[in-house]
Amino acid sequence: MLLMCKNIPVYDIGSETVLNNALLPGLMREKSANMHTFTRWMKYRYSSGTNTLARKLKGITFGQGARIRINRETRALSFSDCYWIKDENDLVLFEDISPYYKPFWEGMDEYKTGQAVPTLYVGGALSKEWKNDGRLYKYGDVSVELQCIKLCKNCGILVENAFAIKDGIAIENITSQNLMLEQADQSGRLDPDDFDEQTIIDLFGKGGAQMLIIDAIIGNGDRHAGNFGWMRDADTGAYVGMAPLYDFDHALDSTLESDRLLTDAVKYCMPYRDEVIRIAQIARESDNPVFSKRAGSVLDIL
Incomplete structure (x- = not known):
């Protein structure tokens, strides 16, 4: 075999x-x-x-x-x-x-x-399935996920593309026959059960900082190693960059004004302080009051 x-x-x-x-x-x-x-x-x-x-x-x-x-x-x-x-x-x-x-x-x-x-x-x-139109269909209340995707786009952060459907959300596939997704837990580059913010910064640099800050602002407490990673060239195996952000199922795990998720993200992202400020300023204008409030806390810390 x-x-x-x-x-x-x-x-x-x-x-x-x-x-x-x-x-x-x-x-x-x-x-x-x-x-x-x-x-x-x-x-x-x-x-x-x-x-x-x-x-x-x-x-x-x-x-x-x-x-x-x-x-x-x-x-x-x-x-x-x-x-x-x-x-x-x-x-x-x-x-x-x-x-x-x-x-x-x-x-x-x-x-x-x-x-x-x-x-x-x-x-x-969540219940989800691939359809022959090349989209992943997820079923359930996904309104917050759409808000997260919109915020990432507003901030210029590479993110999956999706739109609402009856009873759920349809997500455009980020891969193709030429470009593969390798989740972090499949990469061998970190321990999927034991990694921290510094690990993400070391692996992805500015892209990692963007992910950490946006997750802190949306209160996403479950960015596990199965829902971030790399894109690889399917013909050469080369790593071509960080994958677009995907899977925001646990946004609003926290709705507090500030917490450890937020303060730790700011701490580890200080090498990218200007980028953190830029993202937080955009997120502060979000229609979602929790996103706006937590983005304001990021700016207060800085």
């Missing part, structure tokens, strides 16, 4: 042999490529433990457990990157089965082996 990136063999899973180091998932490149790191990386990609709709689809269609079988049958195709798995003698090409090129199974009618099921490979607690 081979791990592929598009049509390039990257890793022989059975023999634990690296076939293309540049295109290895970050976790495997940083921590050495073996069955342990491959399994950890696959676990981070697999979503049915968090995404409630993915869990439902998995249960009705594939049964409980049997993750190895599910990965084999679905080829572990995602709509966030260009990785997939196949047998060594399988002649199928990425273009024949990838959701970037082909319609995919959405949970209706019979599932056929080889179809893409990218909903099984997108995390987060």
Whole structure:
């Protein structure tokens, strides 16, 4: 069994042999490529433990457990990157089965082996699913998420694009067949269970400071390592920059005028003081009273 990136063999899973180091998932490149790191990386990609709709689809269609079988049958195709798995003698090409090129199974009618099921490979607690129009649909009260996206755009911060739909939000995919998302928890560049603001500044510089300050202003207390990361070139494996901000499900975790989230963000972002001031001044004019109040507190601290 081979791990592929598009049509390039990257890793022989059975023999634990690296076939293309540049295109290895970050976790495997940083921590050495073996069955342990491959399994950890696959676990981070697999979503049915968090995404409630993915869990439902998995249960009705594939049964409980049997993750190895599910990965084999679905080829572990995602709509966030260009990785997939196949047998060594399988002649199928990425273009024949990838959701970037082909319609995919959405949970209706019979599932056929080889179809893409990218909903099984997108995390987060809300019910969400990929649609054939290339958008991620999230269901529930997402009005605050739209406000967060609007604020980021007003501040000139790179962010996902989204719009309201009935019962939820539709989010434009930030990836393509040429550009992959690598979440921080898949990168091997930090401990997903033990990192702090300084880690983010060290990894992303000004982009990291923008994320920390905007999260502090919107009261987002859950910027875990699964909802920020890098964009990678799908042909070379090169890291081309920080990914657009995405996933604001926990905005307004805090509605206080000030708290540790806010004061720590200001402290660690002082090397980018002018940028912090610029963002806070814009956010202070927000229609959301909590955003406005917390932005004012940032300016008071400075």
